[in-house]
Amino acid sequence: MKLIAAMSGGVDSAVAAARAVEAGHEVIGVHLALASNPQKYRSGARGCCTIEDSHDARRAADVIGIPFYIWDMAEEFHDGVVEDFLAEYSAGRTPNPCLRCNEKIKFAAVLDRARAMGYDGVVTGHYARTQIGPDGKTLHRAVDHSKDQSYVLSVLTVEQINGAIFPLGDTTKVDIRAEAERRGLAVAQKPDSHDICFVPSGDNAGWLRDRLGSEVGPIVDQDGNKIGEHKGAYTYTIGQRKGLGLTVPTADGSPRFVLKIEPVTNTVVVGAREDLAITTMRGERPVWCGPAVDSTPRTGFVQVRAHGAALRCSYYFDGSLLIASLEEPLLGLATGQAMVIYDGDRVVASATICETQ
């Protein structure tokens, strides 16, 4: 096949590209320039968007022996990922930008362009697997569950999964580093990237404050009594306990947790731990990663965070929302996060959580 390897400058995508070449594919490496004003050097272990990262990617492509190009996707990334991230926070939800990037950039803008140019698909260094079964190509967890990234890939449609190649899904991270070393790739020991690539400081709250302002608002209990003040509701997350700065103690001295963020009134609602418990979640804009889910309840697992646990549930689709009911209650679930349904290791569907109870 003719493939485009998306190369971030990290060890995973470098080994993925090398493996695709070794498997006999015709591969070109492409580094996506996502930041409109890229920093020169990485500060610590964040992101993949500095000029140094693009040099690392170029060097890896040269060592592997494939052509290498840089594609400017800064505008698409800003409009599709950064703006969405800000809009979601402004609406009191907690978005996952990596998921949005896969949905709108890597397996949309890049894959579309690749196909228009006569390429068959996009190779990435994600830890996930695909399998060809009776229902076509399906998406599965990586063998290394601790590194599994199927959660952030769950936004891919069948059409996109068909154009996605994940050569690393059968290997552990430790082995990938060793393999990079063997292949003479200088990025073998480069630290993993963490956090959000477009927040190079790692200070999400500060980054949001700079862009959304820090309008002071009330922190209230469930009866609506004001018990404190916050500096920007969006810097809180559901289930947060620390850093609330509350001076009025509860009657029994038990801690309070963020239960709800109301953007319209700029209010943060806090309450007791047990009030965080939810058993049902509803998700909008569902994506089917294989055959569509129907209205018949089925049992499976739901995952609500990138590296969270898979929780037993029953799920169905009511025609507009994807609904999952948990066997055991879950504490603290933010809307805006993705709910991803698994059947064993297979990714069934994902949706953006819009309601919990």
Place this chain on the structure above:
Amino acid sequence: MPSIYVDHAATTPLSPAAFKAITSQLQELGNPSSLHTHGRATRKVLEDAREAIAREVGSLPSEVIFTASGTEANNIALKGLWWNGKAQGKKVVVISAIEHHAILDPAQWLENHEGAEVVIVPVDVHGVIDLAFLKELIANRSHEIAVISIMHSNNETGVLQPIHEVVTLAGEIPVHTDAVQSFKKVPLSYKDLGVTALTLSAHKVGGPLGIGALILRRAYEIPALLHGGGQEREIRSGTLNAPSIVAFSAAAQERYPSTDVEQLRDNFIQAVKAAIPDAYINGESSQRLPGIVNVTFPGTQSDILLLLLDNAQVSASTGSACSAGVHEASHVLLAMGHTEATALSSLRFSFGAASTQADVDFVMSVLPDVIATGRAAHIK
């Protein structure tokens, strides 16, 4: 599968004579500044080379100052002439809108760090500087202008600039011209042109990378950027790179087949217009270098076109700068009235002494498909 190189304005093959000269000189021992036999031997071939280059560019040998690149020569000229002017209370740097970054950026640096005022001479849609603008500027502010730097020909479009007229208008104001693309391609004489300073680069004429020259009138003492052993009239210290200099000289003495290259270029233009009717040539009605063609292919994106051409074994270029590996819209095309979108859908093809009709034919055998695919892949 053939691999076709149509990026001779970026760099062009080392000429056989230059290859012979550099490899043979690399085996010789001797620092040209040393006074002993070995040093004198190196000094001898180096000065032979200086004389030959001076002949080719129409200057005195003592006016040739060797540098490590055209960029360095531009920096020495622009900064040095500006500092001289500043000592007389003159703070204005005049450059054109289409200069290479090796002039744009030092000018910007002078403005940001040294208190210069940069005035930019615009160009018309044909890519030629606005002489009326320059005339008025000089009429109003001649006593404030420290230096004027206008390139001899543009590296992206190949459009020649009226340097002779610039010199006439400038009067006593020092004029520098970056003649890196023009040297050997069109008639060029430092003496006849009457400029104060002129920049050359070896690798654009079949010499090696890493060697250039500033041609500067003997009477001009300008501040150095590099201080040390006092070589090159104390304007450019550093042990002279004799092997590269003799190779530069060997390349500079070879004949450049201007007429043949121009014919190839015109054949290419004709073929492009026939195959891709909405493509247009930038600066087509202007006097241009024989080897450079700048084409806009509406509805495409140049980085994608370059990828597709590379895939088809054709090495071309946009000719413009990259920022972090991302192609920027060419400041040259923007200055000529392009929009960002049309500037970003333009490519430079440049032919050299060794180019053949087979190169043109091969490019044309893949270009229509590349443009069609490029249009389909253009998602912005």
